[in-house]
Amino acid sequence: MAGAMEDEMFLQALEIYEASQRSAEQEEILVQPQTISDDGHFTQLNLCDRFVNVTEEDILAKIKGAVPRTTKRSTEWAVSVWRKWRDSKRLASDSEYPPELDFITNEEVNRWLAQFVFEVRTLKGEEYSGESLYGLCSGIQHYIREKRSDRNDEPIDIYKDPYLAHFRSSFNAVLKDLHSRGIGTVKKQASVITKDVENQLWLQNILGDDTPSKLLNTLVYCLGVNLALRSGHEHRSLRPDMFQLVELPDGRRYLEYIEWGSKNNAGGLRDRKNCNKSVKIFPNVENPQRCVIRLYQKYLSLRPENAPSDALYLQPLHKPRPECWYQSKAVGHNSLTATVKKIIDQLGISGYYTNHSLRRTCVTRLYQSGAEEYEIMKVSGHCSKDGVRAYKEMCLKQEEKISKKLQLVSEKDEEEEPVFKKPCVFQSQSQKPTQPVYNFSNCTVSFTNN
Template identity: 35%
Template sequence: MDVLGDSDDLILSQALESFENFDELDEKDVEFGNFTFDVDEFLKELEKQDNIKTEQYDVRTDPPERFGKPVNSTEIKELHKSQESTNTRRNTSWGVKVFDDWRKSRNANSGLEMQLPDLLSCSSQDLDHILSCFVIECRRADGSPYPPKTLYQLCAAISRFMRDNEIDLNFLDGKDMRFRNFRKTLDARMKQLATEGIGVTIRQADPISPEMENALWEGGHLGMKTSVALTNTIFFYNCKLFGLRGLDEHRSLVTEQFKLDKISDKMFITFYGRTSKNFAGGLNQRNLTAKEVKHDCGPDGPRNLFHVYQTYIDMVGPGSMYRRPLAGEGLKYSKQVMGVNKLGKIIKDMCSGAGFHGNFSNHSGKRTCATNLFQSGIEEQLVMSRTGHRSTAVRNYKRPSQEQLSAVSMALNPPKLGSEENECAAEFEANNSKLPKLMVDPMRTPMINITNCNVHIFDAGNK
C-alpha cells in the first residue's frame, strides 16, 4: 500500500467516520486480519453515495487548529480528576480517614513494637493482617458497628486509594491468594453483623403514589401558579419521565437537552441525555450510547406537560436548567443558578409542605418512575429504557402496590371453609385484577425461573 499524504488522511478520516455511522453495519460482518484496502476504489464508492466531500487543499497553508495545544503531566492529571465522580472521590477520602483514625487510635494504645505503618508503606503480608484487624475493630463515631455493606465500602475506598497512588495490591480480588485471610475475615465479619440484625433493614426513598401526585397538583405544589411550583414540577417530572437521579444528573442539566415537538395532534418532549452514573462514556462504555427518551404528553389539558416545559424553558432561556425562582405573583426567575443545597431537597420540601409522612427525597422521583411502570405491567426492558439501568438493579426501585401485595397474600393463605370460601374467592379476584396480566400460551406451560425454585403456571382450561 502506498503511503498516504496529509490530505488523504483527512479524507479517509471523514470517510471512516461516515462508514461507522452506517445503521446497517453489524460487528458480525467485520473480519480482522490481512486484507487489501484500495483507497481509490473506496473513495469512489463513497463519492457515489454522496456521503463525503473530497475537497483537496494544502494542509501546510490551512489553519493549524487541527491538533490541540501541547499538554503536560499536571494537565493530564487534572483531566483524570475532572472526570472522576465527586461521590467516588468523597467516598475514597472518607474510607481513608476512617482507616487513619483507627490506626492512630490503635497506635496510641500500643507499644513502639506494635505501631502500624500507613497504608502506602505496607507490604502485602502486613496489609493482609492489618486490614483483618481493621474490619473487626472499626466503629462509627458513636461507637456502633458499621453495617456489612458499609464495611465493604470502606475497604473498597481504601483499595481505590491504593490504586490511585499506583500501588497494585488489590486485596478484594478473589484470585489474589496473598489476601485470602483478609477476605475470609471480611466475609465472616459481614455475616456476623447480619446475624446480629445490623444493616439488614435498608432505608430507601419512598415513591410518590398517584394519589399523592394528584394532591400535589391540587395543593399548588405542582403546576404553574407560582415560580416555586413550576420549578417543583420540572424537577419532579424530569425524575419521573426521564429517570433522572437525585442530584448529580440535575446539576449539569441544560435546557438545550430538551426538544419540544408537535406532530399532528400529538405533543412530545424528547430528552437527550449526556453522561450519568450509568453512562460515563469512557473506554468500557464505548459501545453504549447516552439516554434518549421521547415522551408522548397525551391529550391536551390543564396538566399537559408539553405546555409546562414550554413555559418554563421560555422563562429561563438557554443554559442551566434550574434558575432561582423569585417570590411573589407571576412566574419570575433570577439569572442566578439554583444552589446545590436548595436543589438537593426540592422533593423533600415539596412533600413536607403537602403534609406527607414518609422518607421522601429527590431519589423518590426516580423510584416513582420505576414503581409506576412496574405497577402498570410495563415490561422490565421498557422500564430500564426510562430509568437508564442496564442490569437487574432496576428491581430495587420497584415498589408493589398494596393491592398487589394483598393478592400475593391471598394466594398463599390457607383454604377457607363454608361461607368464608366464597368471600375469599371474591376478594382474591378483586386483588388479582390489579396485577399485571401474564400472557399464557395454551399450547405450552410457561415457567418462571426463581433461584432454587421452578414455578409452573397452568392455564385453568388446559391443565
C-alpha cells in the same frame, strides 16, 4: 451469461476506482490539511492552530476530575476512618500498628484490613452495617489504587486477588455475623410516591404553575419521575440543549430528552458502546394541567433572555414580571436535592422522601403497569437487569393480595360482605335463648304500622 459476467466485471472495476479515490483523498488530507471557509472555499489549515498543548499537570487534573463526586466523598470518608483507627492502635501500645495507606504492601493489606473490619466502630462506638463496611473497604481500595497509579505500581483488587484470601475470609465472617444478629438487615430506601400522594399534591395546589417557585418545583418533580432522575446533581446537570420538541407529520408532538452523561453511562472506555439514554415524553391529553410538555414550555418562556446555557433550572425572581419569572442565576444542587422533601412535607405525611424517590417511583410504576424490563431499562438508563430489579417495589395492595392467597382467602370472600353477622356463640347454658333461632338470607322484610 455473458451479461452477468460483464456486470460483475463492471462492479469490480467500480470498487477498485472508488478505493483508489478514497486513498487519494486521505493522502491529500495528510499531506495538505485543509478546512472550509465561510464562503465555501478550501483554505490552508495552520497545524499550529489545529492542536492544543497540555501539561502533565493538566492531564492529572483531568483524570482526577473524571472521578465521580460520590466516589471522592466515600474515599475521603474511608481514609479518614482508617487513619483514626490507626492512631488509636498507635496510642494504645508500643507494639506494631497499621501503616499509612500511601505505601502499604499487599501483605500489609491482607493482614491489617482483616483486623480493621473486626475492630472498626462508628463515632458512637457501634458496629457498622455490612453495607457500610463494604463501602469503607472499597474506599480504601480506591485510595490505594490512586496512589499506586501515580507511581505506576501494580494495581490491587481486594475482592479478587489470590494473595488477599485471608482478608476476604475475615470480611466474609464479619458480614455473616452481622447478618445473623440483624445488624443492617433493614435498608433505608427512599419512599415511592404513590398515585394517591401525587394526586393530593396536585389537588392541594402544592404542584402547579401559578407561581415561579411552584412551577420550578413542579418541573423538577415531573422531569424526575418521567426521566428517572435521582440526585440534585443530576438535575443540576440538565441543560436546555438536552431537550428537543419534535412534531410528527400527523401533528402529534413529543419532548425528547437525550442524556449527556450519568452514573450508569459516564462515557468512558467501558461505556463507549453504550447508547446515550433517550426518553420521549408525550402530551397528557387526559389532564392538560399536568402535561409535562406544557409545563416545560411555560417555564422556558419565562426564563430571561440572557439565561445561562449550562443550566435548566434558574432561581426565581423576588419580584417576578409577567414576561420573566427567573434570574439568570442557576439553582444550586443542594436546593434541588431538597425539592422532593420540601414538596412532600407540605402534605404532612410520614415516610423517607428524597429526590431518589422520583427514580424509584418511575421504575416502580413501570414495573406495576406490566412494562417489560428492557422498556424500564430504556427509561431508567440501567445497564443490567440486576440494577433495575433493585428498584422494583410491590405496592401495599399487591403485598396484601399475596398474603391473602397464602391464607387461602378467595377473591369472592374479599369482595362480598356478609348480609348478616355470624350467629352468636354462647358461653353457658343459661345464656342460650329459650326460643329457636332462625337464619334468613335473601329475604324481603316488610313493616306495617297499624
